[in-house]
Amino acid sequence: MTTTILDFLPYEIHLKVIDHLKDPDDLISYLTTIPLLYPHMASYIRIITYSEKKVQFDATNIPKDCFVTGDQLCDHKALDRVFDEFKGVVILDCTTTFFTFLDISVVLKKIQQVIQKSPRSLTLKVNIRAPKAGVSFTPTYITNAKLLLTYLMEVPIDKITHFSIPLNHKISVDGADSVLDLLDNTPTADVDDVKELIVERHLIKRGILDISDHPKLESLKIVGVRSRFRFHDGFILPETLKIDRSGINFRPTTQMCQNLKYLDVNHRWTPKSLEDFDEDDFRRNDNNIDTLGGFDAPKLKEVSLTFLGHGINAVNNIRAPSLEKLFVRQLGLMAFNLGNIDAPNLESLYVKASTLACEGIDVFPSLKRFFISAGSIDNHLHNIYRNREARRYYFLENSVVGEIENGQHHLLDGLNMKNLKSLFLKGFPRWSEYPTSALFPRLKKLKIVYDQTLGTFPKLNAPELEVLVIQGCANLRNLDNLAENYPKLKYLRLEEVEKTIHFKDWFKKDLEFLSIDAASLKFSRCLFPKLQRLRIYSTGSRGQPPKDVQIFDFKDIIAPRLTDLALICPYWKFGGKFSDIFESMYYQFLKSYLIKVQNLVTGSWPEGLDMISIENSEKIGYRYRC
Structure with missing residues (x-):
């Protein structure tokens, strides 16, 4: 728990503060935050409720002696023991649902007796709340609410420091103008405040x-x-x-x-x-x-x-x-x-x-951030959209972070998103392809999710792109635009792709992280000088083996700085001895790996490499940190 200046205040000052806290939430929060006041709670607070598990406060740090529930509310002698010598704050807290189970008349009569006996003994806070599903104005609730208002009007108004109850036009009692005084959460003498x-x-x-x-x-x-x-x-x-x-x-x-x-x-x-x-x-x-x-x-x-x-x-x-x-x-x-x-x-x-x-x-x-989600665009604007000169969404051009749902990617077409650094696109485009005519001169991060129509990665004008995440685009198969552009790409993650992806003649000089989850993969002549983490998952399309079993050879991927490797491809075959990886100069920095492929040929394993050796079908390295 963080120590604040409140923890060093004298005990007497804390007592003065809590005497002026009217809202029950504020009072309980104050008492439970300061360890010095824990012992004081049991003697200063009584919470009348249906169950201590149903209060809106965090009951973890509240002593059980503070709660007056269930059996005590039905036992007159128990109520006498609770309130006869009590001096402090009484909080009546429950939802409208459980309010109907409390015997309000007995409780409030007892409180009236205590106040008459000792006028300075206690103050009352009433907090009847609507449940999450909304207020339920049942006949029983209306009857109890009328009883509550009737008895409260007999309690000195200066003793009620907080009052909140869901009411409607069916709840009214004689002298109802006094209800406004209660809703003010303050004595009538101070309504101006x-x-x-x-x-x-x-x-x-x-x-x-x-x-x-x-x-x-x-x-x-x-x-x-x-x-x-x-x-x-x-x-x-x-x-x-x-x-x-x-x-x-x-x-x-x-x-x-x-x-x-x-x-x-x-x-x-x-x-x-x-x-x-x-x-x-x-x-x-x-x-x-x-x-x-x-x-x-x-x-x-x-x-x-x-x-x-x-x-x-x-x-x-x-x-x-x-x-x-x-x-x-x-x-x-x-x-x-x-x-x-x-x-x-x-x-x-x-x-x-x-x-x-x-x-x-x-x-x-x-503008720093925008989020736009629409199932459709007004038909009038659909016609306007065909005229590229009518840029109705140019007010988005200064934003730094953007998110578009339901495939309305065209909103950015023709815009100069000069400050945009992060963009999230969800769903398949409704009217056109991706905003290829837009400018993204400073875009660093792009995430595309759940576009079943995406077969070819679009050519976006984003020369500074560093992070790219593509998820749930099952039909993606062509990454030529990605291979030819985005020279500063550092992080690439492809997930839930159900087609074969071919990485051919890839050279990404700054790529550090590569994660691919596809039904089938092909690699040929790929060079990643700075790649440190490589994750390859190929479990087939919807759990079915691929038609062509891939023969994977690490010579197709040159990554001299690779330190972490995960290869989960149960249907693949490995070309050559697996120990060739460690004998190659390309993988001299490899520290941990997780391997699952077919037909591995066991060789000699370098000392100090994080791994667990299992028989020929699997070789699993632990402490994988990608």
Whole structure:
């Protein structure tokens, strides 16, 4: 465990710090991080939960005495022993699923008695969480939630330092205005200092969300709100806005977004999630707008949009000079349009959609990384693509790292990727071959995976290429372009090739690592002056022996600096004595090997070479380090 300055603070200062930590996560993290406080936990913390294995905290370093679970909750005498002399923090933590199994009335009555007996004895933190599958508003849960709210309203508000519970429009009690005080996570006397607020459907009245009582708000989270609403007049969004399982039912404006820094929208409702909402209401009010745009956000740094089904299908007409990260994930079948975004400081762009269209985007001078995945491109752009002068994706030209999925490799055609150093291409090209007309003057690393149509390696304009990985391209057979170009190649790995590959007249003066996994291989006159690690795998096509059994001779590969060798070719035959390898001047630096071929003729083995000698069928060297 790393030692920090916190480990050297006096014990008294730690006690003052933990007294001011309101969020249960922060409190538990603080107590479990500092060894000095371990003994203090057992006397200071009580966690009421269904099971200690179901809490959201890491229970490894939490003493068992801190937990109040199962049998104790059903035993009044056990509760008396736990709380009668207790002074500290009580945390009620569980998901909505297990919330229905807790006897809330008994627990809260006991807490009320303790507070009445000794007002300074304890504080309460309520943390009811939605399970990963989403909130389940069962009748039992609604009944228990009403009981919880009813009893909490009888607890002095200054004793509740944290309150979080998934609610919906079906959960309401007399005096429900006090629920807002609980959601503020702070005593009502200090509502002006509230920095984080969770808004749910019951807090929106007559279509208006009024949070003007919280001028210092830094974070606003809107949870499970489907009905259309608007903010009160003159409202300005805080620095962080999170919209979770809700439609965007208001239209952002420049005035509203003047302080906004982080926008996170997660709209992933599925049919199973609609059981507690009116279906007609869902269809009518799912999303009030389909385009996010038409505003300036001078402080906006990050935008994250995730949609499944209905959601925003366009982001455009946005001026965000401070924007650094744009993440869009459209999981449905809707088309997505990205266009006219003024973001000179954008560094990371991630877009995944079934259909993608990009138009009118200015250059991103600071772009460092991009990821684009689309099943298809808009038909309008398909026609434009045929005109090579219309370079709709020139905004990618400044990026350093790029990744393209679903075979949309043509997006780079005709571009000058002057800063690109790493490129990952996945899937077979949809409209054309690889971007052979693009320029990659600084490209160092290229990875191509799962292109079943790739038979001939393309001739890309990448003179500085050093690392090449080709994986899952079963029909690859022609590497002539690779042999004739890329003089600075240092690392080459071919995997899952089901055809015969012929290495003929290869000369790569800088190649240091070569790994080949193919159904069948042929070598002739190959010179690799700097090659150190050689791995050759040939197990046949889909486990079947090749039609022509290869006769392998090490004289076909000259690699004077080779130190590590792996040759796993059970169907090959070896030409000559295997000991010729060690007698040859070409392999005087060989240190370890793993060999599996047919018809080996045993010779004399050099001393000090890492290997295990098995009978004629196999010779296996251990401690292979490639």
